Amino acid sequence: MSHHQASLSQAVLITGATSGIGLATAKFYAAKGFYVIACGRNEAVLAEINVGHSLVFDITDVEQVNQAGIAxxxxxxxxxxxxxxxxxNAGTCEYIDDVIEFDAMLFSRVINTNLIAVGHCISAFLPQLAEGGQLGLMSSSATYLPFPRAEAYGASKAxxxxxGRSLRLDLAAKSDIGVSVICPGFVNTPxxxxxxxxxxxxxxxxxxxxxIFKxxxxxxxxIHFPKRFTFILKCLSLLPERVLIKLLADKAVK
Ligand SMILES: NC(=O)c1ccc[n+]([C@@H]2O[C@H](COP(=O)([O-])OP(=O)(O)OC[C@H]3O[C@@H](n4cnc5c(N)ncnc54)[C@H](OP(=O)(O)O)[C@@H]3O)[C@@H](O)[C@H]2O)c1
Known part of the structure; x- marks a missing residue:
């Protein structure tokens, strides 16, 4: 048995476990012997993956999130x-296609799902995290640079x-709960x-x-990956903003 393998009583809660990265992560933890509490909106998928337990709720619905916390x-x-x-992990992405006709509803939707809803999840689930536990927040490597059309998505992830940084600071003073900010590059998902x-x-x-598991x-x-990609972004981010904008503006859709 590898040291990564856990006894069955060790549980991990994952939101957005019905698709893409969250689904793969739920299966990965289950294969390592963790009891996975898979969260999502799609009951059929949650029933199918069968990795321990599931909680069905929409992260943008405060009432549902609080009920999930009680459950x-x-x-x-x-x-x-x-x-x-x-x-x-649950999140969404929508791009601002026409920056002049800035779609404030789209902006609001993305910020609501990717940021405000995360606040509700923290409120409902953090008190139940064991001492020595770890809270993972899904950000993105998009936060290292301004990407075209990513005004809403990038702002939510930044x-x-x-x-994550602020939570880490305050939690360190009060508990032994750690925080991870996860910054993937491009991952093949729906x-x-x-x-x-x-x-x-x-x-x-x-x-x-x-x-993510490691x-x-x-x-x-x-937690950033793949390293060859995030390394390039991190290097570019050291350039003066005016140089960076010149480089990136050429890539933007005009
Ligand atoms: N793929 C990438 O390249 C990449 C890179 C950096 C960061 N990320 C981040 O990684 C996370 C997962 O992305 P993914 O690529 O795996 O996308 P995905 O395949 O679309 O999965 C997104 C998951 O979030 C759930 N979700 C979305 N809105 C929700 C809501 N209101 N309530 C409950 N669940 C909700 C979805 O549930 P439903 O099945 O019910 O829709 C789904 O399980 C996101 O936060 C994304 O921003 C992805």
Missing amino acids: LKQHIAEKQLQLVQVIL AISYL LTAKNDFTMPMQISSDQAAQR GMALRKFE
């Missing part, structure tokens, strides 16, 4: 689980990264399948799951 508490007590990780641009150095959702186990603050 989680009961389930943890009943099954005598130790909730060792919470991975808030806010997640800040939220979300990115609809992109109409080339996505360099794309990896599979299984590869992403493996990187980073969370090591309690890394920043």
Whole structure:
């Protein structure tokens, strides 16, 4: 048995476990012996994956999230689980196609799902995370640079990264709960399948799951991958903003 393998009483909660990275991550943890509490809206998929337990709720519905929190508490007590990780992965992406006709409703939708809803999930689930546990927040490597059309998506994820840094600071003073901010490059999922641009150095959702698992186990603050891609973005981000904008504006859709 590898040291990564857990006893059955160790539980991990994952939101957005019905598709893409979240689904692959739920399966990966289950294969490693964790009791996975898979969360999502799609009951059929949740029933099918059968990785431990599932909670059905829409992360943007405060009432549903709070009910899920209560149900989680009961389930943890009943099954005598130790909730060792919470991975808030669920999210969405919509692009601003015409910046002049800025779509404020789209902006609001994306910020609501990717940021505000994460706040509700933290409120409902963090109190149940065991001492020594790890909270994972799904950000993106898009936060390293301004990407074209990503005003809504990038802003929501940049806010997640800040939220993670700030949470980490306050949690460190009060508990032994760690925070990880997860920053993937391009991962092949239904979300990115609809992109109409080339996505360099794309990896599979299984590869992403493996990187998330490893980073969370090591309690890394920043889990970024694939490294060859994030390294380039991080180097570019060191350029002066005016140089960067010149470089990137050529890539933007006019
Ligand atoms: N793919 C990439 O290249 C990439 C890169 C960086 C970061 N990310 C981030 O990784 C996360 C997962 O993305 P993905 O590529 O795996 O996308 P995906 O295949 O579209 O999966 C998104 C998941 O989030 C769930 N979700 C969305 N809105 C929800 C809501 N209101 N309530 C409950 N669940 C909701 C979806 O549930 P339903 O099945 O019910 O829709 C689905 O399970 C996102 O936060 C995304 O921003 C992805």
